[in-house]
Amino acid sequence: xxxxxxxxxxxxxxxxxxxxxxxxxxxxxxxxxxxxxxxxxxxxxxxxxxxxxxxxxxxxxxxxxxxxxxxxxxxxxxxxxxxxxxxxxxxxxxxxxxxxxxxxxxxxxxxxxxxxxxxxxxxxxxxxxxxxxx
Amino acid sequence: xxxxxxxxxxxxxxxxxxxxxxxxxxxxxxxxxxxxxxxxxxxxxxxxxxxxxxxxxxxxxxxxxxxxxxxxxxxxxxxxxxxxxxxxxxxxxxxxxxxxxxxxxxxxxxxxxxxxxxxxxxxxxxxxxxxxxx
Amino acid sequence: xxxxxxxxxxxxxxxxxxxxxxxxxxxxxxxxxxxxxxxxxxxxxxxxxxxxxxxxxxxxxxxxxxxxxxxxxxxxxxxxxxxxxxxxxxxxxxxxxxxxxxxxxxxxxxxxxxxxxxxxxxxxxxxxxxxxxx
Amino acid sequence: xxxxxxxxxxxxxxxxxxxxxxxxxxxxxxxxxxxxxxxxxxxxxxxxxxxxxxxxxxxxxxxxxxxxxxxxxxxxxxxxxxxxxxxxxxxxxxxxxxxxxxxxxxxxxxxxxxxxxxxxxxxxxxxxxxxxxx
Numbered sequence: 001x002x003x004x005x006x007x008x009x010x011x012x013x014x015x016x017x018x019x020x021x022x023x024x025x026x027x028x029x030x031x032x033x034x035x036x037x038x039x040x041x042x043x044x045x046x047x048x049x050x051x052x053x054x055x056x057x058x059x060x061x062x063x064x065x066x067x068x069x070x071x072x073x074x075x076x077x078x079x080x081x082x083x084x085x086x087x088x089x090x091x092x093x094x095x096x097x098x099x100x101x102x103x104x105x106x107x108x109x110x111x112x113x114x115x116x117x118x119x120x121x122x123x124x125x126x127x128x129x130x131x132x133x134x
Numbered sequence: 135x136x137x138x139x140x141x142x143x144x145x146x147x148x149x150x151x152x153x154x155x156x157x158x159x160x161x162x163x164x165x166x167x168x169x170x171x172x173x174x175x176x177x178x179x180x181x182x183x184x185x186x187x188x189x190x191x192x193x194x195x196x197x198x199x200x201x202x203x204x205x206x207x208x209x210x211x212x213x214x215x216x217x218x219x220x221x222x223x224x225x226x227x228x229x230x231x232x233x234x235x236x237x238x239x240x241x242x243x244x245x246x247x248x249x250x251x252x253x254x255x256x257x258x259x260x261x262x263x264x265x266x267x268x
Numbered sequence: 269x270x271x272x273x274x275x276x277x278x279x280x281x282x283x284x285x286x287x288x289x290x291x292x293x294x295x296x297x298x299x300x301x302x303x304x305x306x307x308x309x310x311x312x313x314x315x316x317x318x319x320x321x322x323x324x325x326x327x328x329x330x331x332x333x334x335x336x337x338x339x340x341x342x343x344x345x346x347x348x349x350x351x352x353x354x355x356x357x358x359x360x361x362x363x364x365x366x367x368x369x370x371x372x373x374x375x376x377x378x379x380x381x382x383x384x385x386x387x388x389x390x391x392x393x394x395x396x397x398x399x400x401x402x
Numbered sequence: 403x404x405x406x407x408x409x410x411x412x413x414x415x416x417x418x419x420x421x422x423x424x425x426x427x428x429x430x431x432x433x434x435x436x437x438x439x440x441x442x443x444x445x446x447x448x449x450x451x452x453x454x455x456x457x458x459x460x461x462x463x464x465x466x467x468x469x470x471x472x473x474x475x476x477x478x479x480x481x482x483x484x485x486x487x488x489x490x491x492x493x494x495x496x497x498x499x500x501x502x503x504x505x506x507x508x509x510x511x512x513x514x515x516x517x518x519x520x521x522x523x524x525x526x527x528x529x530x531x532x533x534x535x536x
Contacts, residue, residue, distance in 0.1 A: 014445050043416050049478050050456045057451055076451050077374060078346055078396060080214045080482040082242050082260060084235040100258055101218040105373055105398060106345060108216050110244075110258065124234055124244065126216060126260060128346060128396070130373060148311050177282050183325055183344050188318045210317050211508060212480055212530060214348040239507055239532060240479060262480060262530070264507060348482045350510050350528060352503040368526055369486040376484050378512075378526065392502055392512065394484060394528060 007062055010070045020058040023094070025066040028102065032059030033116075034093040047087040047115075047122075056081060056111040056125035059097035064107050064129055067099060074107065074129040081125040088115040093122070105131055141196055144204045154192040157228070159200040162236065166193030167250075168227040181221040181249075181256075190215060190245040190259035193231035198241050198263055201233060208241065208263040215259040222249040227256070239265060275330055278338045288326040291362070293334040296370065300327030301384075302361040315355040315383075315390075324349060324379040324393035327365035332375050332397055335367060342375065342397040349393040356383040361390070373399060409464055412472045422460040425496070427468040430504065434461030435518075436495040449489040449517075449524075458483060458513040458527035461499035466509050466531055469501060476509065476531040483527040490517040495524070507533055 004025045011022065019040070024031040034040070034055040042048045057076055064074045087093060094114045101108040106128055113123040138159045145156065153174070158165040168174070168189040176182045191210055198208045221227060228248045235242040240262055247257040272293045279290065287308070292299040302308070302323040310316045325344055332342045355361060362382045369376040374396055381391040406427045413424065421442070426433040436442070436457040444450045459478055466476045489495060496516045503510040508530055515525040 017441070039419070049459055049481070050452050053455045053481070054452045076485055078482070078484050079451070079455070080260065080348060080480070082235070082262065082480050083478055084242060100255055101216070108218060108258075121234055124242070124260065126214065126258065128216065151307070173285070183347070184318050184322045187321045187347070191317055210351055212348070212350050213317070213321070214346070214482060216346050217344055239535070348528065350503070350530065352510060368523055369484070376486060376526070389502055392510070392528065394482065394526065396484065 006070060007065045010065065011058070011062065018058065020055060022062045025062065028063065028067055028099040030059050030063035030066060030097045032062060032095040032097060036089070036092050041089055045089040047089065047093060049083060051093060052083070052087070052113055052123045053079060053081055053125070055093050055095045055113060056123070056127060059095040059111055060109040060127045060129065063097045063099050063109055067102055068107070068131065074131055076127060077130045078128040079125060081123055083123050085120060085122050087122040088118065091115040091117060107131060140204060141199045144199065145192070145196065152192065154189060156196045159196065162197065162201055162233040164193050164197035164200060164231045166196060166229040166231060170223070170226050175223055179223040181223065181227060183217060185227060186217065186221070186247055186257045187213060187215055187259070189227050189229045189247060190231075190257070190261060193229040193245055194243040194261045194263065197231045197233050197243055201236055202241070202265065208265055210261060211264045212262040213259060215257055217257050219254060219256050221256040222252065225249040225251060241265060274338060275333045278333065279326070279330065286326065288323060290330045293330065296331065296335055296367040298327050298331035298334060298365045300330060300363040300365060302363075304357070304360050309357055313357040315357065315361060317351060319361060320351065320355070320381055320391045321347060321349055321393070323361050323363045323381060324365075324391070324395060327363040327379055328377040328395045328397065331365045331367050331377055335370055336375070336399065342399055344395060345398045346396040347393060349391055351391050353388060353390050355390040356386065359383040359385060375399060408472060409467045412467065413460070413464065420460065422457060424464045427464065430465065430469055430501040432461050432465035432468060432499045434464060434497040434499060438491070438494050443491050447491040449491065449495060451485060453495060454485070454489070454515055454525045455481060455483055455527070457495050457497045457515060458525070458529060461497040461513055462511040462529045462531065465499045465501050465511055469504060470509070470533065476533055478529060479532045480530040481527060483525055485525050487522060487524050489524040490520065493517040493519060509533060
């Protein structure tokens with residue numbers, strides 16, 4: 001497992017303007033935060049769908065970096081997301097990511113997304129990543 | 135929450151030849167078993183994909199019956215399944231089902247599928263069900 | 269592209285009891301038929317969800333065999349299906365399959381499913397197949 | 403079917419900073435364009451995944467507005483996207499959207515995504531939208 005700071009540095013270099021931060025890296029897991037600001041909102045006082053999709057994608061990517069190392073370049077091949085309820089406009093989005101398959105070719109993980117401080121899931125995503133043959 | 139026996143009776147009447155059995159019904163959850171026999175197998179000594187999809191679908195349906203009652207007729211609108219590793223040919227398939235949204239119009243749940251006695255997930259599914267307007 | 273008869277023979281050997289037949293193989297495409305009988309039906313006079321999922325999976329598999337040859341062993345890694353309207357009980361299910369990506373590691377295709385003789389789509393599926401490294 | 407200008411005005415008001423433009427509205431269909439700029443890019447000279455997801459989501463939303471009117475408020479409930487090949491960095495993303503089910507409760511559509519001027523699909527998405535009970 002790679003270290004949290006190492007992964008943060010890598011993501012900061014690769015995505016310098018990303019509003020996502022990695023809160024934690026664990027065994028086959030990661031916690032990601034999307035810092036919600038005015039650009040993240042939709043009319044009606046809620047967070048936009050693309051914000052939730054981005055959070056899921058970045059979080060799974062971080063969990064993969066933690067598991068297989070920051071050298072490998074994982075590529076998202078599939079993302080399936082269900083939107084369950086409206087996120088709160090004034091709270092960061094938190095994604096709890098868990099890898100459910102770590103294969104040589106494919107890594108698959110799921111993400112439960114929340115508005116910070118509220119334990120009702122706002123969205124659930126499953127993503128697949130291809131690990132390029134070296 | 136409806137009772138286990140009530141749900142078993144309902145499913146037995148609706149799907150008289152189903153190889154699926156409901157092992158347990160809990161709050162927003164259900165455990166389902168697919169009795170694997172020769173018809174469930176694929177060459178190479180593994181369980182077929184449709185068996186896993188059927189298990190996920192029946193299990194989520196049972197969890198919904200437990201939650202909103204056996205009167206309502208839920209209809210599957212979407213099923214997304216990821217196949218993670220080969221199930222064992224000689225073991226029943228067990229699906230652990232959990233509802234993650236119970237709305238008036240839509241119910242969404244996820245299923246972790248296993249070969250009985252082995253804690254490595256063989257597949258993961260997410261299903262959406264429409265609850266007809268009465 | 270491999271021949272229709274060659275693919276039929278291969279599938280007949282691999283899945284001897286399958287109710288699916290391959291009607292046609294084309295460039296990056298296939299047409300598959302599920303012979304609907306009493307076992308395929310659900311209460312209410314419609315075809316069961318697993319029948320539709322099986323049709324999509326077998327059809328995409330056939331299209332892959334037509335494209336990359338019957339030697340390779342493709343493994344389904346993801347299937348996402350939307351159920352659009354009730355199929356007719358008395359008609360075969362027809363799946364029109366089209367591959368949309370043919371990579372070295374992954375093949376992805378989509379399937380439009382119909383009740384024979386009715387041009388209203390009853391379901392739509394997208395499937396991903398891993399091609400094992402040789 | 404509602405008019406193109408009416409839909410453009412509605413989207414411009416609802417999403418004033420959106421980089422998406424509606425190129426065309428047809429029967430149960432829409433063509434959407436994401437104006438790719440520096441913010442849309444990823445290292446390696448390609449367009450980011452969230453850009454593709456946003457394009458699919460906005461395009462389906464526009465197709466729904468064209469079909470059922472701009473009064474109704476459709477809510478995305480599911481988006482499933484497959485990434486097929488790298489989009490070109492210097493070209494707009496074009497989404498060809500087609501509704502495959504228009505129900506009272508749910509509308510489902512699919513989107514083929516391209517880099518402008520290149521007929522190889524870069525991504526394919528399927529989205530489900532709930533139509534609120536009035």
